Amino acid sequence: MKILYFAWLREKVGAAEEERDLPEALRTVADLVDWLKLQSPRHEAAFENARLVRCAVDQEFGTPDTSIAGAREIAFFPPVTGG
Amino acid sequence: MKILYFAWLREKVGAAEEERDLPEALRTVADLVDWLKLQSPRHEAAFENARLVRCAVDQEFGTPDTSIAGAREIAFFPPVTGG
Amino acid sequence: MQRILVQEEDFDVAAENAWLATPDVGGIASFIGTVRADRDGAHRVTALRLEHYPGMTEKALAAIAAEAEARWELTGCTIIHRVGRLLPGDNIVFVAAASAHRAAALQATAFLIDWLKTGAPFWKAEELANGETAWVEARASDDAATAAWKG
Amino acid sequence: MQRILVQEEDFDVAAENAWLATPDVGGIASFIGTVRADRDGAHRVTALRLEHYPGMTEKALAAIAAEAEARWELTGCTIIHRVGRLLPGDNIVFVAAASAHRAAALQATAFLIDWLKTGAPFWKAEELANGETAWVEARASDDAATAAWKG
Numbered sequence: 001m002k003i004l005y006f007a008w009l010r011e012k013v014g015a016a017e018e019e020r021d022l023p024e025a026l027r028t029v030a031d032l033v034d035w036l037k038l039q040s041p042r043h044e045a046a047f048e049n050a051r052l053v054r055c056a057v058d059q060e061f062g063t064p065d066t067s068i069a070g071a072r073e074i075a076f077f078p079p080v081t082g083g
Numbered sequence: 084m085k086i087l088y089f090a091w092l093r094e095k096v097g098a099a100e101e102e103r104d105l106p107e108a109l110r111t112v113a114d115l116v117d118w119l120k121l122q123s124p125r126h127e128a129a130f131e132n133a134r135l136v137r138c139a140v141d142q143e144f145g146t147p148d149t150s151i152a153g154a155r156e157i158a159f160f161p162p163v164t165g166g
Numbered sequence: 167m168q169r170i171l172v173q174e175e176d177f178d179v180a181a182e183n184a185w186l187a188t189p190d191v192g193g194i195a196s197f198i199g200t201v202r203a204d205r206d207g208a209h210r211v212t213a214l215r216l217e218h219y220p221g222m223t224e225k226a227l228a229a230i231a232a233e234a235e236a237r238w239e240l241t242g243c244t245i246i247h248r249v250g251r252l253l254p255g256d257n258i259v260f261v262a263a264a265s266a267h268r269a270a271a272l273q274a275t276a277f278l279i280d281w282l283k284t285g286a287p288f289w290k291a292e293e294l295a296n297g298e299t300a301w302v303e304a305r306a307s308d309d310a311a312t313a314a315w316k317g
Numbered sequence: 318m319q320r321i322l323v324q325e326e327d328f329d330v331a332a333e334n335a336w337l338a339t340p341d342v343g344g345i346a347s348f349i350g351t352v353r354a355d356r357d358g359a360h361r362v363t364a365l366r367l368e369h370y371p372g373m374t375e376k377a378l379a380a381i382a383a384e385a386e387a388r389w390e391l392t393g394c395t396i397i398h399r400v401g402r403l404l405p406g407d408n409i410v411f412v413a414a415a416s417a418h419r420a421a422a423l424q425a426t427a428f429l430i431d432w433l434k435t436g437a438p439f440w441k442a443e444e445l446a447n448g449e450t451a452w453v454e455a456r457a458s459d460d461a462a463t464a465a466w467k468g
Contacts, residue, residue, distance in 0.1 A: 178331075179330055191351055191353065192350065192353045193349065195346070196348075202341065203341070254340065255338065268430055272423075272426065
């Protein structure tokens, strides 16, 4: 699974993109976040305040409840500030 | 008193501007309209449908009740259609 | 800061935006009205003639701009209205408002064009394909749009 | 008809208006967002860095434009968003909507910029005079503006 990070999430994780083999037990974005936090102290720090993190599953905005089954890429980022 | 006409009022009256000595009895725009209608058949035709006529007294929009005392110029025109 | 022009020439939108782009500006909203070419046959519009009341027009536009500046925190606003003979596709009017914040700029722009439609002495006549010339009638919807701002 | 661009270069407002000016157009409304230069001292913004999510951004902007086209009768709409490093006074974003009638163009333009603020994956970081770089925080007022359209 391709995982992307933007803005300060990218800075905290220390990578714009990573490829991860996910355990089959992970069903939702929230499951994935809990699992990612275990992968490194940087990941843990990036997701420390989950309230500030937004996500997209296959380039559509998602929520913690969004299913990740069959997804090709999942992105994490802060609330958007364009315009 | 300078009297101005715009758009189809100008066409119906046949003049863009005229100088008139007004009787002192005329107090309001409505009085002036009644008096102008007596001045020529063209004036009468122009003001035939008073509902369609708007006015300005000294370059400020007015109503039939607006006083013309001391005014320098009075204009008559159809509802505006700019923009 | 306001810029009011009544002119025969076209306007240069890029130059107008540049005039409004002071350092404290976060957004510039604008509206351009153009001569529509959407009718066919005898009533196709071949040209639009715009007449106005010189002297009063400028005062009325300045009053509309001042009202917008009183209602919203603007860094500047512009009204440019063309007069004379215009062809289908030509620009007629440009209104714009600049502000630190977008909502003020957007609302003021809508206000400027709505009030201009009913509060400035301009009259349009359409030259038609059948050779006739017809004065454009005022629309009740324009009065309603102005009345909505008076709330 | 929609035109969606994400680019580093500035945009040409006159050319964009010309693209929207089809024969059935009566009005073109637009909004330009710019980099404000309204703070002094240590927190003065010396540059803005705009990051986005390539691939998703274009899809999100096209969806916003399609929503505007579904809500109003538009002849066309445009969204252009710049990315990369921008300086105070630079243009950031251009949204525009054209219609036979002004109310549709004006309302659609306000809608486009409000939805873009909360519905497209862009992130701003400010480079400050004191040498620090700070990510811009999302504003509750932007969420409220979007929510108002969902009514």
